[in-house]
Amino acid sequence: MSFPTKEERSKCWGARDKYWECLDHNKVNEKDSACTEFRKLYEQSCSAQWVTHFDRRRNYLKFKEKIEKDGYEPLDEKN
Secondary structure, eight states, X not given: OOOOOHHXXXXXXXXXXXXXXXXXXXXXXXXXXXXHHHHHHHHHHSXXXXXXXXXXXXXXXXHHHHHHHHOOOOOOOOO
16 A cells, blocks of 8 residues: 555545535535536546545534534433
């Protein structure tokens, strides 16, 4: 396995940022077709491992943003 060059990393991050921007702008989930071209470019520009990492990171950041905005609601544990 070779390490990505600075140019390859920059290309990957740029593609990721454009894809995330499309998702945010269109207010769509990852499975929507509005951003499929950006998704293809993102997957071509980044290794599969990086795509998985960045997708998980985006989900975490969205979850964190929701918790900070809406607050924490504990589960009702009456069993």
